[in-house]
Amino acid sequence: MPAPVMLIELNEVNFDLIARYVDQGRLPTLGGLLARHGLARTSSETRCEDLEPWIQWVTAHTGQSLAEHGVFRLGDFVNSPAEQIWERLEARGLTVAALSPMNAAHRLKAPAFFLPDPWTATEITAPPLARALYGAIRQAVNDNAQARITAGSAAALAAGLVRFAAPRNYGRYTALAAGAGNAPWRKAMVLDLLLADLFRHLMRKGAADFASLFLNGAAHIQHHYLHSCRVAATRGSNPPWYCPPGADPVFEVYDLYDRIVGQIAAAFPAHRLMIATGLHQEPHDEPVYYWRLKDHAGFLRRVGVTPRAVRPLMSRDMVIEFDTAASADEAAERLRSLRDLEGQGLFEVENRGESLFAAFSYPYDIPSDFAYTAGNVLHRGLRDEVAFVAIKNGEHSGIGYFLDTGLAADALPREFALKTLPDRIMQACA
Numbered sequence: 001m002p003a004p005v006m007l008i009e010l011n012e013v014n015f016d017l018i019a020r021y022v023d024q025g026r027l028p029t030l031g032g033l034l035a036r037h038g039l040a041r042t043s044s045e046t047r048c049e050d051l052e053p054w055i056q057w058v059t060a061h062t063g064q065s066l067a068e069h070g071v072f073r074l075g076d077f078v079n080s081p082a083e084q085i086w087e088r089l090e091a092r093g094l095t096v097a098a099l100s101p102m103n104a105a106h107r108l109k110a111p112a113f114f115l116p117d118p119w120t121a122t123e124i125t126a127p128p129l130a131r132a133l134y135g136a137i138r139q140a141v142n143d144n145a146q147a148r149i150t151a152g153s154a155a156a157l158a159a160g161l162v163r164f165a166a167p168r169n170y171g172r173y174t175a176l177a178a179g180a181g182n183a184p185w186r187k188a189m190v191l192d193l194l195l196a197d198l199f200r201h202l203m204r205k206g207a208a209d210f211a212s213l214f215l216n217g218a219a220h221i222q223h224h225y226l227h228s229c230r231v232a233a234t235r236g237s238n239p240p241w242y243c244p245p246g247a248d249p250v251f252e253v254y255d256l257y258d259r260i261v262g263q264i265a266a267a268f269p270a271h272r273l274m275i276a277t278g279l280h281q282e283p284h285d286e287p288v289y290y291w292r293l294k295d296h297a298g299f300l301r302r303v304g305v306t307p308r309a310v311r312p313l314m315s316r317d318m319v320i321e322f323d324t325a326a327s328a329d330e331a332a333e334r335l336r337s338l339r340d341l342e343g344q345g346l347f348e349v350e351n352r353g354e355s356l357f358a359a360f361s362y363p364y365d366i367p368s369d370f371a372y373t374a375g376n377v378l379h380r381g382l383r384d385e386v387a388f389v390a391i392k393n394g395e396h397s398g399i400g401y402f403l404d405t406g407l408a409a410d411a412l413p414r415e416f417a418l419k420t421l422p423d424r425i426m427q428a429c430a
Contacts, residue, residue: 003272003406005428006203006264007212009060010257011053011102012219012394014280015039015401018254020231027254029262033275038409042276042400042418051396053219054103056278056418061085061104063422073350073357074313075120077103085422086111086210089429094209099199101214112206117214118142119313127205130198133160137191142312164198166263172256185225185249188217189256196260200267210429215260218253222281225249226393234283234393242391265405272406272428276421280401281394288363290389292316299385303338303374305331315389320356328354340364340372360386404428 015034022031044056045066054074055066062069062082069082086096090108097112098104106114106123114125118138124131136156140149149157165173172193180186192215199213222229227236228243229250243249265273293299296310296318307327311319322328328351335358338346344364350357368383400418406428416424 002429003270004208004268005210005272005274005406005425006268007210007274007276007425008261008264009057009101009212009214010218010275010277011057011214011216012222012279012281012396013254013257013277013401014222014232014250015277016280017229017231017250021251021254024231026251027258029258029265030254033261033273033403033405036409037403037405037407038412040402040404040412041415042278042402042421043415044279044398044400044418046398048396051279051398053278053396056398056400057102057104057214058082059419060276060278060421061101063419065419071103073319074103074317075311075319078105078120078122080105085425086114086212088422088426089210092429094429095207097202097206097208097211099202099211099213100195100216101212102216112208112211113202121311126202129159129163130202132156133164133194133198136160137194141191160198161194164201165194166197166200168263169193169197169259172259182244183247183249183252185221185252188220189253192217192253193256193260196264200264203268210425213264215257218250218257219281221249221253222394224390224393226281226283228393232283234285236283236285236287236393238391238393272404274405274425274428275401275403276418277400277402278418279396280399282397284392284395288392289365290315290392291360291362291366291386292389293318293360294385294387300331303334303379305334307331316359316361318358318360320358322354322356325353328352328356332356334374337375338372340370346372 018027018030021027044059045051050066058069058071058077059065061084064082069080071077071080084104086098087107089096095112098114100115100117102117103120108114111125115134116122118141133156136153139153176186176190203211225243226232227234227238228248230248292315296312307320308323309321332349332351335347335349346362348359348361366383370382371378371380372382404412
């Protein structure tokens, strides 16, 4: 029987930067894995507009390029007929599991567990307390820009921490939580550490022949703080009010991942461990502000858009649903008419028939006296209706990275197409 396989998906992590920290004597777990097993580069899409993690992870799970699977938006895989790696393996009689896979649908008959990402509406298979924790994480992630956690979510998070947090990590949780006020990136690190602890707990309770864990904290932190990374060659810099001088959020999250990977490897020594990143990031030199609406439905009503429903997604994005295509057409034109006084649009809109995929894409600062027009109507007070998310520091590159403890460094190819990852997993599980 082959060894069971774990796939740790470290979304968009820059292994070139990890290698530089390793050269400084840091990140011993990841450094040891690189020395023993090497590192391959993966390739995916080439057009800038196609380089999004919710596209590349569908490719990594299905073995199909964007042209083949056609899934362009986060949460849309639920409408795709493409077969994912978990279904392929289950059809072979293997037990599979997944925790927070990006843009993936639950189509399994009897997984050990399956908890989707916070943005995809699909089924859940997990014990009741884990389901409650997932709901709290989903609410916290989607309201992260406003730092808002409901009382119910706070209770579920507390119960989840008591039940699933590993005692050896109590000190790390305490330190991260205590420092999050002046270092907001640490909130994402708390979430990743909790997901990793939950993953280990669920794996001990229900063994799987193949299991995947998706962690997004580093991608989030790199996008926001890559210019503050001490080993990155960037031309930009972050203002001191945004990131304190001397702080290195990128190293902090890499150091956490070094701990997480080490703990998973120690807990499951018989498993073959694969690590994939899907993409990586390059420094973005021009400052771009990211904003998120605080009350999506309320804002839409105030500018004359009355949808049947609105579903917020990651950061600036949302799906807006209508009863008729005519209503969606009218709303699309309305949103496209929202502009600042110099003519810069506030929204990007994709019309899907009876729904819109919209992004609040205004890239500049929004001061308290900001004014904009909706058609011929002048509006003010936008600054109170949006939450500042970040200043863009990193942008996507189609090159990702892959590591496999089942292969020696000289046996790993230097580069391969990301779409072949499912076949590699199938071979490893054969």
